[in-house]
Amino acid sequence: xxxxxxxxxxxxxxxxxxxxxxxRYLPRRVAEWIACASVLGSLLMAIxxxxxxxxxxxxxxxxxxxxxxxxxxxxxxxxxxxxxxMALMVTFVSSLIHLYSVSFMRDDRxxxxxxxxxxxxxxxxxxxxxxxxxxFLYLGWEGVGFCSYILIGFWYSDVVNAxxxxxxxxxxxxxxxxxxxxxxxxFLILDQFSIFSINSKAASLSAGTATVLGLLLFWGxxxxxxxxxxxxxxxxxxxxxTPVSAxxxxxxxxxxxxxxxxxxxxxIALSSITMVTIATVAxxxxxxxxxxxxxxxxIKRILAYxxxxxxxxxxxxxxxxxxxxxxxxxxxxxxxxxxLFLGAGCVIQALHEEHDIFKMGNLRKRLPVxxxxxxxxxxxxxxxxxxxxxxxxxxxxxxxxxxxxxxxxFLGLIAEIGALITVLYTFRMFxxxxxxxxxxxxxxxxxxxxxxxxxxxxxxxxxxxAIFAGALNFPEAFGGKAWLAHYLAPVPGxxxxxxxxxxxxxxxxxxxxxSNIGLLIxxxxxxxxxxxxxxxxxxxxxxxxxxxxLFSGFYLDRLYQIAFVRPYQVLAKILWLNVxxxxxxxxxxxxxxxxxxxxxxxxxxxxxRLSTYLKMLLLGFTAILSALALGWYxxx
Amino acid sequence: xxxxxxxxxxxxxILFLLGAVCSIARRNLLMILIGVEIMLNAAGLAFVGASLxxxxxxxxxxxxxxxxxxxxxxxxxxxxxxxxxxxxxSVNADHYNRMKG
Numbered sequence: 001x002x003x004x005x006x007x008x009x010x011x012x013x014x015x016x017x018x019x020x021x022x023x024r025y026l027p028r029r030v031a032e033w034i035a036c037a038s039v040l041g042s043l044l045m046a047i048x049x050x051x052x053x054x055x056x057x058x059x060x061x062x063x064x065x066x067x068x069x070x071x072x073x074x075x076x077x078x079x080x081x082x083x084x085x086m087a088l089m090v091t092f093v094s095s096l097i098h099l100y101s102v103s104f105m106r107d108d109r110x111x112x113x114x115x116x117x118x119x120x121x122x123x124x125x126x127x128x129x130x131x132x133x134x135x136f137l138y139l140g141w142e143g144v145g146f147c148s149y150i151l152i153g154f155w156y157s158d159v160v161n162a163x164x165x166x167x168x169x170x171x172x173x174x175x176x177x178x179x180x181x182x183x184x185x186x187f188l189i190l191d192q193f194s195i196f197s198i199n200s201k202a203a204s205l206s207a208g209t210a211t212v213l214g215l216l217l218f219w220g221x222x223x224x225x226x227x228x229x230x231x232x233x234x235x236x237x238x239x240x241x242t243p244v245s246a247x248x249x250x251x252x253x254x255x256x257x258x259x260x261x262x263x264x265x266x267x268i269a270l271s272s273i274t275m276v277t278i279a280t281v282a283x284x285x286x287x288x289x290x291x292x293x294x295x296x297x298x299i300k301r302i303l304a305y306x307x308x309x310x311x312x313x314x315x316x317x318x319x320x321x322x323x324x325x326x327x328x329x330x331x332x333x334x335x336x337x338x339x340l341f342l343g344a345g346c347v348i349q350a351l352h353e354e355h356d357i358f359k360m361g362n363l364r365k366r367l368p369v370x371x372x373x374x375x376x377x378x379x380x381x382x383x384x385x386x387x388x389x390x391x392x393x394x395x396x397x398x399x400x401x402x403x404x405x406x407x408x409x410f411l412g413l414i415a416e417i418g419a420l421i422t423v424l425y426t427f428r429m430f431x432x433x434x435x436x437x438x439x440x441x442x443x444x445x446x447x448x449x450x451x452x453x454x455x456x457x458x459x460x461x462x463x464x465x466a467i468f469a470g471a472l473n474f475p476e477a478f479g480g481k482a483w484l485a486h487y488l489a490p491v492p493g494x495x496x497x498x499x500x501x502x503x504x505x506x507x508x509x510x511x512x513x514x515s516n517i518g519l520l521i522x523x524x525x526x527x528x529x530x531x532x533x534x535x536x537x538x539x540x541x542x543x544x545x546x547x548x549x550l551f552s553g554f555y556l557d558r559l560y561q562i563a564f565v566r567p568y569q570v571l572a573k574i575l576w577l578n579v580x581x582x583x584x585x586x587x588x589x590x591x592x593x594x595x596x597x598x599x600x601x602x603x604x605x606x607x608x609r610l611s612t613y614l615k616m617l618l619l620g621f622t623a624i625l626s627a628l629a630l631g632w633y634x635x636x
Numbered sequence: 637x638x639x640x641x642x643x644x645x646x647x648x649x650i651l652f653l654l655g656a657v658c659s660i661a662r663r664n665l666l667m668i669l670i671g672v673e674i675m676l677n678a679a680g681l682a683f684v685g686a687s688l689x690x691x692x693x694x695x696x697x698x699x700x701x702x703x704x705x706x707x708x709x710x711x712x713x714x715x716x717x718x719x720x721x722x723x724x725x726s727v728n729a730d731h732y733n734r735m736k737g
Contacts, residue, residue, distance in 0.1 A: 608733030614660050614668070 175223015295550020388469025
């Protein structure tokens with residue numbers, strides 16, 4: 001077991017290391033094979049570990065890492081049901097995306113750098129997945145942050161991309177600080193870094209401490225997962241290559257925040273304030289991002305906002321005390337969102353780097369395979385029964401509604417509205433981009449839409465999973481087996497805190513299934529005929545204002561610009577011109593001038609000629625030694 | 637000890653002065669380096685003589701350290717000279733006057 005877990009972690013690390021050190025000297029094919037093989041090996045190990053573990057949990061120390069006095073941080077992994085599922089998902093999705101990347105990056109000369117960071121990312125993500133020690137986890141946490149930063153700015157010669165990378169890095173750092181404080185507090189209060197021990201001792205925490213810890217952890221997760229106050233980096237993160245967006249900014253890294261909360265659920269669950277905060281932020285983020293997605297034109301930005309919105313459902317699941325539902329949505333989201341991103345990558349490459357959905361169109365005939373794959377992803381995202389996303393999202397909504405506190409009813413309602421808007425924006429994107437165009441758009445008919453067939457077909461496993469993810473946890477209310485729920489039952493919080501009755505579950509699922517399908521039909525009539533959204537009978541100015549509002553993501557960027565960036569810049573300018581240059585530098589210059597005044601004449605000695613210096617050196621030494629010798633002789 | 641210690645010291649002083657004059661008077665970087673080497677060896681000679689006079693091994697141990705220091709100095713010094721020669725096309729010490737104050 002230890003071997004499996006060790007190899008699971010260190011295959012991608014080794015791959016990254018090899019590529020970093022000698023990747024440049026290897027032939028292209030070899031470098032690509034190393035990158036893919038290391039991740040595939042990792043997948044194999046994840047499967048073996050999953051098979052070998054059964055229902056057992058493992059707490060294994062791979063290495064001792066830091067050992068100073070009481071403080072000890074070792075590379076310890078805690079392999080339980082949650083980590084097993086997550087590791088399977090991460091390795092599976094990253095294997096497919098690595099293979100896809102081979103095709104996607106076929107014309108890029110920097111493929112070594114790309115694959116090296118991708119492998120390192122997979123390693124860091126697996127560290128987050130498996131780590132038991134919070135310091136070890138933090139290593140992975142920062143590792144994914146770094147890889148995300150470097151891969152967003154992968155095409156760094158374009159300033160916009162580099163800026164997007166920096167923005168993501170800084171904003172996620174704001175969250176990471178809180179996570180760092182939480183880790184320190186855990187050590188201070190419990191003398192522990194181990195998630196396993198923290199979870200078993202969680203009950204001994206006082207309510208106030210638990211609330212503080214829970215909120216700090218949540219704030220850390222908010223940064224990583226781009227939830228409400230720290231939302232703005234994710235849409236810009238789409239500047240990176242599309243497979244990166246699929247892997248890091250959809251399937252794995254952004255869900256790490258939710259995963260962290262699931263891992264430490266016993267601590268979170270202690271405080272109802274934390275739970276309500278999580279659920280509230282999540283519900284509003286879901287609605288917010290769904291509305292913003294409705295106004296985007298760039299296909300990747302739509303998907304980015306939809307990722308924010310979907311991740312918020314995972315947070316809502318945690319906030320409602322349903323870790324299984326949350327994990328379930330994490331899984332199905334990983335499959336359909338990776339599928340959508342990879343599909344979008346195919347479309348973008350086929351259309352020669354065109355991102356605007358309103359310039360696409362008629363792709364049903366031009367790219368038939370991608371059309372079907374994308375359709376599968378879209379219906380799953382829109383939660384149309386019986387596809388994967390439907391059951392997972394509904395389970396979370398159900399848990400929210402069955403929470404006894406009244407505020408959860410309201411939050412559930414908001415989340416439900418967000419879910420309905422999801423259908424709208426998903427099919428707005430799908431209809432506009434893929435069906436024959438009703439608007440006057442530039443025609444791609446004459447252009448050559450060729451992409452490698454491998455790049456298209458590699459998506460099919462994801463499509464299969466997106467279709468059948470529902471079967472993973474088919475609700476018992478409909479005569480299913482709920483396999484995932486049974487598997488995750490031993491995990492803390494794996495059983496929902498407030499289980500819903502079967503009849504409520506049945507009526508809820510039928511209700512939301514029908515409403516989602518209904519909205520799908522509405523979306524068809526909204527976006528298919530020649531009428532833009534809200535096109536009828538609304539004044540143009542109002543429509544324009546609304547479009548701008550949604551397009552800019554509710555002006556959140558501009559707000560931060562005014563509230564944080566500008567004051568910072570003004571302050572920095574004052575510090576620079578008045579304090580650093582004005583006060584400090586001038587004083588130093590004045591001091592230096594005093595010295596210069598007194599040393600007048602001495603500077604003539606510095607001729608710059610080595611021989612002069614050597615002579616002076618010898619003279620000086622002779623003088624000093626003579627003085628010492630004389631002193632020694634006479635004063636002895 | 638057959639040779640009186642005073643003679644050894646005298647030889648060491650002569651060698652040291654030769655080295656010092658060599659490194660001061662010459663302008664060629666290589667010759668300066670050689671002068672420094674000679675000075676180091678003069679010091680080593682004085683150490684060996686002292687070690688023999690007082691029958692202590694410390695002096696000889698010091699010589700080993702001096703050898704090590706001299707060897708590394710030569711290695712780095714020669715590399716720097718080669719590099720400087722490539723950069724400026726000259727090994728004349730007075731051509732390196734960019735540090736002039």
